[in-house]
Amino acid sequence: MTAEVQFRFDGKVAIVTGAARGVGREIVRAFVEAGARVVAADRDGDGLAETCAPHRDGVTSIVADISTGEGANAIVDRATRTFGRLDICVNNAAVAPHAALLDERAEVWDRVYAVNCRGTFLMTQAAARAMIAGGRGGRIINFSSGAAQRGAAGGAAYASSRAATETFSRVAAVELAPHDILVNTISPGLIDTQPKPLPTEMAKRLAARIPNLPLARPGRPDEVAQLVLFLASDASSYISGAVISIDGASGAGSRFSGAVVDDDIRYDWVTRRTRASS
Numbered sequence: 134m135t136a137e138v139q140f141r142f143d144g145k146v147a148i149v150t151g152a153a154r155g156v157g158r159e160i161v162r163a164f165v166e167a168g169a170r171v172v173a174a175d176r177d178g179d180g181l182a183e184t185c186a187p188h189r190d191g192v193t194s195i196v197a198d199i200s201t202g203e204g205a206n207a208i209v210d211r212a213t214r215t216f217g218r219l220d221i222c223v224n225n226a227a228v229a230p231h232a233a234l235l236d237e238r239a240e241v242w243d244r245v246y247a248v249n250c251r252g253t254f255l256m257t258q259a260a261a262r263a264m265i266a267g268g269r270g271g272r273i274i275n276f277s278s279g280a281a282q283r284g285a286a287g288g289a290a291y292a293s294s295r296a297a298t299e300t301f302s303r304v305a306a307v308e309l310a311p312h313d314i315l316v317n318t319i320s321p322g323l324i325d326t327q328p329k330p331l332p333t334e335m336a337k338r339l340a341a342r343i344p345n346l347p348l349a350r351p352g353r354p355d356e357v358a359q360l361v362l363f364l365a366s367d368a369s370s371y372i373s374g375a376v377i378s379i380d381g382a383s384g385a386g387s388r389f390s391g392a393v394v395d396d397d398i399r400y401d402w403v404t405r406r407t408r409a410s411s
């Protein structure tokens with residue numbers, strides 16, 4: 134199948150947090166290829182340099198921590214000072230350490246919430262203020278996870294922090310709508326972000342999940358990036374306050390194999406099936 138859909142963002146300015154690797158790196162690439170000018174932000178300077186290396190023009194990078202007010206403000210300031218405006222803010226940065234509930238350390242819990250929730254809040258607030266000052270409206274795209282809907286072991290802090298992001302984004306969508314700022318949340322399922330230096334046991338568990346995914350494959354970062362572009366584009370001008378899954382149906386169920394059995398005698402009156410009398 135070939136995709137003919139193309140979004141253009143010439144003249145537009147986008148912030149992408151968590152841009153040093155994974156999904157964020159692909160979002161930067163997609164925006165640059167679509168003509169946007171991009172602020173690539175992350176706390177990892179080396180990763181940011183790798184992200185930006187292929188792009189000669191239109192990208193500026195900033196090492197900053199989104200969980201602090203100074204970090205969030207510095208990222209937004211970079212956009213308005215360097216490019217003169219801000220149209221799109223993609224709050225993709227997150228941390229996802231997993232721990233058994235009985236062993237979970239409160240300081241790790243706090244750190245996860247500081248990045249995933251406070252960081253999303255601080256970035257949304259700073260970006261919205263700049264967008265309102267610019268008077269052209271804007272788009273804010275936050276991130277959640279399919280994990281927010283499940284009770285998977287080890288995800289107490291991460292999964293619940295992502296659920297909080299969804300609720301926060303709904304509130305933001307309502308409060309910012311009068312300013313023509315649309316706020317949506319992307320909820321990915323398993324996305325294959327390589328290289329991924331995972332602990333062996335975790336890598337094994339992830340690999341074991343793949344055959345059970347409805348499409349029997351994880352998603353690709355560029356597939357998530359295309360959804361980001363759609364939500365930043367004029368094609369989504371009446372979508373706000375939504376949580377949009379990109380999970381190849383893994384939130385809907387497991388891979389289907391075999392046949393649907395449809396011979397329940399109780400419903401012959403519904404199906405109008407006639408049976409040979411014995």
Ligand SMILES: NC(=O)c1ccc[n+]([C@@H]2O[C@H](COP(=O)([O-])OP(=O)(O)OC[C@H]3O[C@@H](n4cnc5c(N)ncnc54)[C@H](O)[C@@H]3O)[C@@H](O)[C@H]2O)c1
Pocket residue numbers: 150151152153154155156157174175176177180197198199200224225226227228229248252276277278279280320321322323324325326
């Ligand atoms: N990859 C998946 O399977 C998956 C599944 C569900 C949801 N998600 C969500 O998608 C988004 C991207 O996931 P990913 O797998 O590419 O993540 P990743 O862990 O590969 O990259 C996250 C990036 O965020 C940066 N970051 C972390 N804390 C930061 C901070 N305080 N300030 C600035 N930068 C910070 C990291 O340095 C890193 O570069 C996340 O929001 C994640 O919750 C991913």
